[in-house]
Amino acid sequence: MATKKARTLRDLARMKRALAPGHRACAGCPFPVILKILMSATDDPLVIANATGCMEVTSTIFPYTAWPVPWIHNAFENAAATISGVESAYKALKRRGKIKTEKEIKFIAIGGDGGTYDIGLQSLSGAIERGHDFLYILYNNEGYMNTGIQRSSATPMYASTTTSPAGKVIPGKLQWRKEITDIMIAHQAKYVAQASPSHWVDFMKKVQKALETKGPTFINVISPCQPGWNYPPDMSIELARLAVESKYWILYEYRSDANNGLGGYKINYRPRKEVSIVEFLKPQRRYRHILDRPELIKDIEDHIRRNWERLERLEKELPLEE
């Protein structure tokens, strides 16, 4: 695989393969950044299947497309099923010598959290079980933002959305986010990771590792949403950083073939100093109703601590050596 090295933002800025200007993503939306990092990670030809969602809608308004690569949108629930067909047909054509290029074509499916955690989980599960050679990128903005900010099973506890509205009695959503990264690990996907656009070198390396790996791979990328999380539009990357620093969003990776098939975990980033979750919650108006409810904030802190401890134990027990 032809990987590219970028260490500074200047390097990244020089990289040509990116979402073209003129797309209609909201001011401050980080997914164009996520896509730039994704597509800059390799020189290999890419084919991308995109589930219904704000990325699909805002990047392809007729007669324009912001995508520099072949791209297919099918429906909401089936990006992984669609890429399964594309990848299988490619393999068959290659076997019969009908693919002209010597280059290795890479297949990527991209979905938001609604199209991945909820309606698309079945199709993703099937594609990973069948073992197609593809990378699934989940850009996780923690809700159905395209249809007007409804809760998804990625929406965190106590966040207010239009279908989990915070009121006098109910403080927003009452369920924890489903840990889909664990679900992918349980599928024994070859390589599984969580990433953040704020730690873009880490994210790019993860994309490269995933694309180098034969078989199904999965990366869950946090993607703060200005209208959905309701914060000033210049704060998206900063919020992604605060999510990582507060351990709300853990950067880690997993390989199913490590430790003789027992699997291996690695936490890629350990915050050096403690950052309170309040710093992450405070700029977001979806949490404003809990800022004066210390017992609810403690719930979130406890949940974060449990997740971190669990992952540290897994890492200790099943370390991933590079």
Place this chain on the structure above:
Amino acid sequence: MSRLDLIQGNEACALGAIKAGVRFFAGYPITPSSEIAEIMARELPKCDGIFIQMEDEMGSLAAAIGARLAGKKAMTATSGPGFSLMQEHIGFAVMAETPVVVVNVMRGGPSTGLPTMPSQGDIMQARWGTHGDHPAIAFAPKDINETFWFTVEAVNTSEKMRMPVFVLMDEVLSHMREPMEIPDQVQTWEAPPIENPESPFLPFKEGTEAFAPVPIFGQGYRFHITGLTHRPDGFPTNDPNEIERKMLRFIKKMEILQSEILDKNPDMHYEKVELEDADVVIVAIGSVARVAQAAVEDLRSQDIKAGLLRPKVVWPFPEKPLKEIDGNVQAVFVAEMNQGQMVYEVERILKKTPVHKINQFNGMLMFPSKIVEAVKSTLR
């Protein structure tokens, strides 16, 4: 005390459902129907109701059916792609004879189509979308006031007929705002309770096709529910006589609906506008019916005697008023925001009158001038 409010179609639909006694809503976000779910999420907890957001549309209707079988009046709302995903469960609700209301805010299709633009492309899907022989009931409101009241009627009719009922809106109707008097109370219909269930319990015995108790789980009788073709006791059967008996229940339901409800309240089934002396008749539903009404006025001002026949309940289709005009008018025009669906039904019923299609499927609401021109050029 009623109150006057300026509300959106989606709001009218949600408020109508709550007034009609819906206390369970399971849904999934989809433009242009999402506001119905949002309002339900906000309002249902206030009246001890339950809102659940599901993982997809299949789950939404399945949960609504489950909730009704547990004793709560239930509803879901969606739009085209979601309506497609719900088809399997629509068939299940028919087979299990479970009341449930499915609102479909029609948008341009097929597939993802036009999420933010109107269409009437699902008229036939509402009739024949799920597989197998089955009855269908679909209301088609034309304004905000009707959206409220037709949703109330949909809930009541669904309860009376023990089957799913559709409300077909469109994107224009869902997002348009109009003033309406919201009543404090509406008339609802409650299924009679089951007293002293006999043994064996026969929830599908003859005479329970409509206006009958809806068995509820946990009431002390053995209630077996399945999507397999079943006997009066609810258990599956391969006996041809039993199969036919079950299938005839669907025909019976629609006969009862026609004779006991629609024939007694023709105003509920359809609206006639200036039909008495009409030479040409336009047939249209929903927001297109308003366009057609403007076209009728325009044509009349040009000395063309036009009239409008508007099905308010599009399934079952109002045959009687069409048969009445058959042979007595020069021509009938069917105006639809699709490539021609309702027109098949009109052509089927009319034997002596030429039928013409007026179709628009570009995502824009039809203008009255389109109908006026079509009528004039045909008459010429």
